[in-house]
Amino acid sequence: MQTIYTKVKVHNEVELCETSDMDVKSRIEKTLLENRISYYIKWYKQGFFWNSKNVCVFCVNENSKDEAEELINGLAGENGDKIRFLMSKSKDCFF
Numbered sequence: 001m002q003t004i005y006t007k008v009k010v011h012n013e014v015e016l017c018e019t020s021d022m023d024v025k026s027r028i029e030k031t032l033l034e035n036r037i038s039y040y041i042k043w044y045k046q047g048f049f050w051n052s053k054n055v056c057v058f059c060v061n062e063n064s065k066d067e068a069e070e071l072i073n074g075l076a077g078e079n080g081d082k083i084r085f086l087m088s089k090s091k092d093c094f095f
Helices: 022-034 065-082
Strands: 013-019 039-045 054-061 084-089
Touching: 013 022, 013 039, 013 065, 022 039, 022 054, 022 065, 054 065, 065 084
Parallel strands: none
Antiparallel strands: 013 054, 013 084, 039 054
16 A cells, blocks of 8 residues: 655755854744745754754755755855855655
8 A cells, every 4th residue: 555655755855054053043044934945954962072052954855955055155155154064965764
């Protein structure tokens, strides 16, 4: 028996960029929402030697990757040292 999701392509998210600055995170979120780009955020807690900063990774669908990258590059001009681009396939599997 097959579900209706069998033919749908899933797990095609790309880890776009990461930041530990919450102001930059808010700007990225606002930019993505204004341009109707779907995203989700993964949180990583850094270890003791990283001054315990939380790092958030923005993940987008690979179909929106180019547009999202262009928009965030516009923000990177102001906050280039606080945004790190990853551009790697997300390893998360939700179902």
